Structure formats: structure tokens, C-alpha cells
Amino acid sequence: MIDISVIIPSNHGHQDLLKLVQAICNQTVKPTEIVIVDSSSHHGACPEEILALSDATGLRLIYVHRAHSLPGHARNIGLGMAKCQLIAFIDVQTIPRPNWLEISLNLLATSAVAGVWGATYFRAETTFERLVRDGFHGVLSRTTLPGTVCRREVFAKVGQFVQWVRAGEDTEWMLRLKLFKVPIVCPQNASIDYVGLIGSNMEQLLKKWYRNYTASRDLPHFFPQRLLLWLVLYPLIVLIAFNWNYLIADWRMDSPLYIGHVTKIVALMPVMGYVSLRGIVLPLKRGVDIWTLLPLRFIAITAICFTADVVKVLVFSRLKRQYFTKSFDND
Numbered sequence: 001m002i003d004i005s006v007i008i009p010s011n012h013g014h015q016d017l018l019k020l021v022q023a024i025c026n027q028t029v030k031p032t033e034i035v036i037v038d039s040s041s042h043h044g045a046c047p048e049e050i051l052a053l054s055d056a057t058g059l060r061l062i063y064v065h066r067a068h069s070l071p072g073h074a075r076n077i078g079l080g081m082a083k084c085q086l087i088a089f090i091d092v093q094t095i096p097r098p099n100w101l102e103i104s105l106n107l108l109a110t111s112a113v114a115g116v117w118g119a120t121y122f123r124a125e126t127t128f129e130r131l132v133r134d135g136f137h138g139v140l141s142r143t144t145l146p147g148t149v150c151r152r153e154v155f156a157k158v159g160q161f162v163q164w165v166r167a168g169e170d171t172e173w174m175l176r177l178k179l180f181k182v183p184i185v186c187p188q189n190a191s192i193d194y195v196g197l198i199g200s201n202m203e204q205l206l207k208k209w210y211r212n213y214t215a216s217r218d219l220p221h222f223f224p225q226r227l228l229l230w231l232v233l234y235p236l237i238v239l240i241a242f243n244w245n246y247l248i249a250d251w252r253m254d255s256p257l258y259i260g261h262v263t264k265i266v267a268l269m270p271v272m273g274y275v276s277l278r279g280i281v282l283p284l285k286r287g288v289d290i291w292t293l294l295p296l297r298f299i300a301i302t303a304i305c306f307t308a309d310v311v312k313v314l315v316f317s318r319l320k321r322q323y324f325t326k327s328f329d330n331d
Contacts, residue, residue, distance in 0.1 A: 001083055002029055002030070002031060002032065002086070002101070002105060002315070003032055003084045003086060003181045004031040004032055004084050004086035004087070004088055004101065004149070005031065005032065005033050005034075005035055005078075005082035005083065005084040005086070005087055005088065006024055006031045006033070006034045006035065006086060006088045006089075006090060007035045007037070007075055007079065007082060007088065007089050007090075007297070008020065008021075008035065008036045008037070008090055008091070008092065009037050009039065009069075009074030009075050009078065009091065010036065010037065010038050010039065010040070010070050010092050011038075011039045011040050011092075011155065012040070012092040012093070013049045014049070014050075016092045016093065017036070017038075017047070017050065017092055018050055018053075019095065020092050020094075020269055021034065021036075021053055021054075022053060022266075023048050023095050023096050023097075023098075024059075024090070025053050025054075025056075025057045025059065026098055027096070027098060027099075027100060027101045027102070028098050028099050028101070028102045029101045029102040029105060030057065030059060031059065031084075031088065031101060031102075031196035032059070032084050033059060033061065033062060033081075033082070033083065033084065034054070034059055034060070034061050034062070035062045035064075035078040035081050035082050036050075036061070036062070036063045036064070036065065036078075036200060037064055037066060037068060037069065037074040037075070037077045037078045037081075038041065038064070038065045038066070039065075039066055039068060039069035039070070039074050040065075040067070041067050045065075046063035047059070050063075050124060060083075062081050062082075063267040064081065070163060070164065070165065070166055070169075071161075071166070071167075071169060071170070072160075072161030072162045072163045072164075072165065072169035072170075072173075073161070073163040073164075075089065075160075075161050076161055076163060077162045079155060079160060084152075085151065085152050086105075086108075086149060086151060086152070087149070087150055087151075087152055087155075088101065088104070088147075088148070088149040089118075089145055089146055089147070089148050089149075090118075090146050090147060090192075090193050091146040093194060093195050093196035094120060094144070094147060094192050094193070094194050094195075094196075095192070095193045095194075095195055096145035096147065096191060096192050096193075097190075097192065097193065099191060100147065100191040100192060101149070103116075103187050103191050104116040104147075104149040104186070104187070104191070105149070107166035107185055107187065108149065108151075111185060112183065113183045113184055113185050114150055114151050114153070114154050114182050114183050114184055114185040115148060115149060115150025115151060115154055115173075115177075115182070115185075116148065116149045116150070116184065116185055116186070116187065117143045117144065117145075117146060117147070117148050117184060117185070117186040117187075117188040118143070118144040118145065118146050118147020118148045118185075118191070118192050119138075119141040119142070119144075119147060119186055119188075119189065119190045119191050120141060120142050120143075120144040120146065120147055120190060120192040120194050121141050121142075121190035121192070121193055121194065121195060122137040122138075122142070122152070122194045122195070123193050123194060123195050123197065123198060124197050124198070124252060125198055128200075128201070128202075129197045129198060129200060131297075131300050131301055132197055132200070132205065132288060132304060132305055133197055133302040134283050134286070134288045134292070134293075135226070135278065135279075135282075135283065135302075136305070136308075137194075137286065138282075138283060138285070138286020138287045138288055139286065139287040139288055140213070140286055140287035141187075141189065141190035143186050143260065144192065144194075145170035145171075145173065145174060146170075146192060146194075147191060150184065154177070154182060155180065157180055158173070158176045158177055158179075158180045158182060159176070161173050165212070165215045165216050166211060166212065166214075166215030166216070167212035167213075167215045167216045168212065168215065168216025169216075202304075202307075205308075206307070206311065209308050209311045209312070210311050210315065212314050213311060213312050213315040213316070217230050231257050238263070238266055238267065241262050241263050241265075241266035241267075242263050243310060244259060244260060244262050245258055245259065274302070274306070275299070275302050275316060278301065278302045278305040278306065278309075279293065279298030279299060279301050279302035279305075280293055280298050283298070283301060291300045
């Protein structure tokens with residue numbers, strides 16, 4: 001065993017948690033301890049199956065129930081209880097492959113770095129799930145907080161997680177590490193599988209997007225500066241286009257500066273640009289094969305992404321900012 005604590009914030013059912021703990025117990029390099037911070041409202045005692053797994057593998061298990069704790073707060077609780085100098089984070093729906101810790105520890109041992117990011121592959125089974133996966137995540141491994149292994153002194157330098165948001169606290173903390181120029185690397189290949197898309201439908205995604213955008217809208221990296229800039233800039237572009245032939249070409253159709261249907265062209269440019277970006281450019285950048293997008297599949301991907309962006313705009317455009325209730329206990 002290696003001197004490493006695996007911290008798991010959980011707000012899921014026992015079976016999901018058990019599946020994750022089984023994956024950790026099956027690691028080629030086993031950790032010293034598993035710290036579970038259960039924030040569900042209906043639990044309170046560690047499931048017997050998990051206790052049995054811990055006993056069978058000899059892993060130290062620390063289990064604490066903190067009802068309604070948000071993810072960042074749950075991770076901070078876990079940090080306070082963890083006894084090891086190396087800290088690993090994993091989430092219930094991110095299942096580590098058997099060599100996850102071995103890969104991370106090898107990178108820590110051979111490089112002058114303070115940590116190793118999680119490298120996550122997003123699994124999908126149905127046609128709809130693959131559309132969502134290709135539109136938002138792609139088929140390449142993504143750098144994520146779940147799966148991250150780092151030295152404890154990192155938190156003394158950059159601080160712990162934001163405690164009062166339901167989502168986005170992981171990205172905010174990762175950006176903080178970059179701001180402080182903490183040396184941290186990412187494995188070349190995925191060592192984590194995200195299974196949260198499996199079994200999802202559009203209604204569930206809409207609720208999740210609304211919840212997450214509402215919860216994280218007040219974090220600095222979510223402030224919609226580009227949206228506000230576009231709302232100011234684009235009407236100006238349309239105004240210029242509307243008056244282009246009058247001001248520049250004096251309505252002379254034989255002028256080289258005359259542009260036919262210029263207003264319609266400019267009005268359609270954002271639509272064409274959005275479809276190209278969301279349906280083709282970003283999926284290609286994320287490793288999706290061009291032939292899986294053509295001839296029409298990119299339109300379905302664009303439609304799903306557009307729905308998410310509409311939810312984001314609605315949440316971000318609300319005049320009164322609302323915070324999620326800071327429902328967590330003081331340690």
C-alpha cells in the first residue's frame with residue numbers, strides 16, 4: 001500500500017458507491033485509506049458491503065455523514081480527515097481503471113510535479129448519449145478533478161474548495177492551480193471512466209444544466225463577459241451592414257464596394273457560425289471523427305448544445321443573483 005488517501009464525496013445510492021469502492025479496492029497499487037463523505041439526506045451509516053470490502057482488502061475506511069453538504073464542502077471535510085500526504089479525488093460516477101493510482105504515482109515519482117490531473121473518458125451507449133458525449137465532451141480523455149492525485153502541500157498554497165456552490169467548484173480550483181503556477185501534469189491516456197451519461201435523457205439533462213448553471217453562475221470563470229460583449233457588438237455590426245450600401249457604395253450596384261443582400265448575410269452569419277462551431281469544429285477538436293458528424297448528425301449535436309446554451313443564457317440573464325443555500329455543518 002502507498003501513503004495515499006482517496007476522498008469520495010457522495011450523494012448517490014449505496015450501489016453506485018459500492019461500485020466505486022470496488023474499483024478502488026481492485027487497484028494494482030492500493031491506497032492506504034478511503035475517506036467517504038456522504039451528503040445524502042437518507043443515509044447515515046456506512047453500507048455493510050463497503051465495510052466488508054474494506055476489511056477484506058485491509059484498507060482503512062473513514063466514513064462520515066454530513067447531510068446536504070455540497071461537493072466542495074464534502075471534499076474539504078475529507079481533506080480534514082485524511083491522514084496521508086498524498087490526496088486523490090474521485091467521484092461516484094467516475095470509475096477508475098485498475099491502473100489509475102499506479103499511473104498517477106509513477107508520474108509523481110518521475111517528474112518534479114505537485115500533482116497529476118484525472119484523465120477521464122466519457123462513456124455512452126445509446127444514440128442520444130453519444131450525441132451528448134460528442135457535443136460536450138468528445139472521445140478524447142478530458143482533464144478533470146475526479147482522478148486527480150496531488151501532494152497535501154498544494155492546498156497550503158492555493159487553498160481548499162469553494163464550499164457554497166453545487167457545481168463548478170472543481171473547475172474554479174483547477175484554474176486556481178494554474179494561476180499559482182502549480183506544476184501538475186495529465187496522463188496521456190484515460191485512466192477514469194465517467195458513466196454519468198449512461199441512462200440519461202433530455203429531461204434529466206435540462207434539470208442538471210439548470211441546477212448547475214444556477215449554482216455556479218457567481219463563480220468568476222462563469223461570468224458571461226463574452227455574451228455581454230456579443231450583445232453589444234453584434235447589433236452594431238447589423239447596423240453597419242444595414243447602412244453599408246448607402247454609406248459606402250451610394251447604392252451604386254456597379255460599385256466594387258456594393259454587397260448584395262448584405263443585411264441578410266450578416267444576420268445569418270451568427271447562425272452559420274454557431275452551427276459550424278457547436279456541430280463540427282468543437283467535436284472535431286475533441287476527437288470526434290468528421291465522418292460520424294456528416295451528413296446530418298452535426299445538426300442533432302448542435303440542437304442539443306443549443307438547448308444547453310439557452311438554459312445558460314436564461315440563468316445568466318436573471319437580474320437578481322441567487323445563491324444556493326449554504327446548508328452545511330460547521331466542523
